[in-house]
Amino acid sequence: MKKLLTACLLALPLLATSNAMAQTYPAKSIRWVVPYPAGGGSDFLARTIGQALSVQIKQPVLVDNKPGGNTAIAASDVARSAPDGYTVLSADNGTLVFNPVLYKTLSYNPTKDLAPVSLMGRFPMILVVGPGTQATNAKDFIAEAKAKAGGINYASAGAGSPHHLAMELLKSETGLAMTHVPYKGAAPALADLAGGQVPAMMIDLASGAGFIKGGKIKPLAVANATRLPQLPDVPTFAELGFKNVEAAAIVGMVVPAATPADTIAALNKQVVAAIKDPAVSKRLIDFGVEPVGDTPQQFAALLKTEQAKWQKLIRDLNISLD
Numbered sequence: 001m002k003k004l005l006t007a008c009l010l011a012l013p014l015l016a017t018s019n020a021m022a023q024t025y026p027a028k029s030i031r032w033v034v035p036y037p038a039g040g041g042s043d044f045l046a047r048t049i050g051q052a053l054s055v056q057i058k059q060p061v062l063v064d065n066k067p068g069g070n071t072a073i074a075a076s077d078v079a080r081s082a083p084d085g086y087t088v089l090s091a092d093n094g095t096l097v098f099n100p101v102l103y104k105t106l107s108y109n110p111t112k113d114l115a116p117v118s119l120m121g122r123f124p125m126i127l128v129v130g131p132g133t134q135a136t137n138a139k140d141f142i143a144e145a146k147a148k149a150g151g152i153n154y155a156s157a158g159a160g161s162p163h164h165l166a167m168e169l170l171k172s173e174t175g176l177a178m179t180h181v182p183y184k185g186a187a188p189a190l191a192d193l194a195g196g197q198v199p200a201m202m203i204d205l206a207s208g209a210g211f212i213k214g215g216k217i218k219p220l221a222v223a224n225a226t227r228l229p230q231l232p233d234v235p236t237f238a239e240l241g242f243k244n245v246e247a248a249a250i251v252g253m254v255v256p257a258a259t260p261a262d263t264i265a266a267l268n269k270q271v272v273a274a275i276k277d278p279a280v281s282k283r284l285i286d287f288g289v290e291p292v293g294d295t296p297q298q299f300a301a302l303l304k305t306e307q308a309k310w311q312k313l314i315r316d317l318n319i320s321l322d
Helices: 003-025 041-057 071-081 093-102 138-147 163-173 188-194 205-213 260-276 277-286 296-316
Strands: 030-034 063-067 086-092 112-129 154-157 177-182 200-204 218-223 246-257
Touching: 030 041, 030 071, 041 063, 041 086, 041 112, 041 205, 041 277, 071 086, 071 093, 071 112, 071 246, 086 093, 086 112, 093 163, 093 246, 093 296, 112 138, 112 163, 112 205, 112 260, 112 296, 154 163, 154 188, 163 177, 163 200, 163 218, 163 246, 163 296, 177 188, 177 200, 188 200, 188 205, 188 246, 200 205, 205 218, 205 246, 246 260, 246 296, 260 296
Parallel strands: 030 063, 030 086, 154 177, 154 200
Antiparallel strands: 086 246, 112 200, 112 218, 112 246
């Protein structure tokens, strides 16, 4: 009993310190690491939410772009940062779901080194075609691709990207024969699609909206549970009979794994409030993002589901970036 009482007394200062930190957090600026260059979808998401977050917490939120290594450089940086809630990471499918099976060795472990805070937004994938195909709807496209000897080519924003894997999912669900043509980013892929060099690709609305609005490419189907408000006339794959063809680039916030639970809860509350702000939500929707803002537990559960789905597909197709 004496030893137990002593241990409890020794623990009291630690508990008091933890509670004090939770009550004062955040007391200084937050560094928000984005694993892509400035100007892309993840960067826009971080800067839009970060601006509102900064106003709420009355502290600077500083976006730090650290591209490279298919997001591994930024992920490793944050994983090794102080677990105090003052360094956060925008983490997408590649960081948290794809990389562990695309690479034999990885400089971080998404499950052991990083803790979920909230899913911030989704970029649903859309099947689009250019002048290289005569199809005017998804069923015609599938029929045309099946009828062509040797199948057809399709573009992507890069090997291992959500755009690449979304098309591979469509292939597996429809039995299509299609050859992957990876590009270094969505912009050059879209340029070649619009120019007729490749007939089709999966793209998110944030990247492809300008080409769609300009009539340079045509959206045929959405890999989402519901139709997109920006494209109300474009059916979902489920409506066409392909209920398993759902794919999106997801972007969430994570922190170093050892970050205290009360700090994560405080951060989550502020981030979700920023996302739910009507002005912020409108900016995100207009950009092509589906705003979310959920709990750490909900985000963790989603990641488990995503890992089971996509890691199996990657292994079955023997896709590797090593």
